[in-house]
Amino acid sequence: MLNLVLFGAPGSGKGTQSEKIIDRYGLHHISTGEVLRKQIKEGTELGKIADSYISKGHLIPDDLMLDILRQELKSLPKDCKGVIFDGFPRTIPQAVELEKVLEEYGTQLTGVVGLEVPEEELVARMLKRGKETGRADDNIETILNRLKVYHDQTEPLKEHYQGKGAYMQIDGLGDVNAIFDSVVKAIEDK
Ligand code: AP5
Numbered sequence: 001m002l003n004l005v006l007f008g009a010p011g012s013g014k015g016t017q018s019e020k021i022i023d024r025y026g027l028h029h030i031s032t033g034e035v036l037r038k039q040i041k042e043g044t045e046l047g048k049i050a051d052s053y054i055s056k057g058h059l060i061p062d063d064l065m066l067d068i069l070r071q072e073l074k075s076l077p078k079d080c081k082g083v084i085f086d087g088f089p090r091t092i093p094q095a096v097e098l099e100k101v102l103e104e105y106g107t108q109l110t111g112v113v114g115l116e117v118p119e120e121e122l123v124a125r126m127l128k129r130g131k132e133t134g135r136a137d138d139n140i141e142t143i144l145n146r147l148k149v150y151h152d153q154t155e156p157l158k159e160h161y162q163g164k165g166a167y168m169q170i171d172g173l174g175d176v177n178a179i180f181d182s183v184v185k186a187i188e189d190k
């Protein structure tokens, strides 16, 4: 199986590049942010809890996120060629648990695609999307919190994965297709 983590700050292009990787390799997409936004839209209990964190730009607690991951993995198709984890893991305990869960499925992580984009560009992309789509956490106050949370809690994972030789650093600034070419090259060189 080809199992990839799409890693990067809010607005770095994880969702955009995931779609393109899925088209190329036929993988299954697990975007924890999308799962949570769907629950919010449907007004479920989980959605109400998720909304209280997402609206502030905070992370959902690990134990809840890990239940969601296990639930999502249950619905994998039988002939699954691999999974893209988009926005997961975001903490060291999530990363440790992901390794365990993949082992239970008799598979492992192939690599981590790390999209690196300067902060000014991240803010500009999210503000633009906020205006165009109304995504609720794309307002300046929440964006700045999301970036702080990223630096404090998620960025340390880069070193974690570098230590395992799994991190593929990608320049995430510029043309979407050119970035995708770099992603494909990194995956195929792995
Ligand atoms: P999540 O949904 O994962 O959001 P995020 O990490 O904040 O990232 P985004 O979805 O905003 O950006 P992206 O990197 O996918 O970029 P995109 O392709 O959309 O998480 C949301 C919240 O859910 C979290 O804050 C947290 O509360 C909670 N959560 C989720 N997972 C969790 C977990 N594991 N643990 C705990 N809590 C969790 O691109 C962004 C914009 O830029 C788009 O408009 C796009 O069109 C544009 N764009 C993309 N590429 C380019 C380019 N090359 N040039 C110009 N524009 C571009």
Ligand code: MG
Binding pocket: 014, 015, 031, 033, 087
């Ligand atoms: Mg996304």
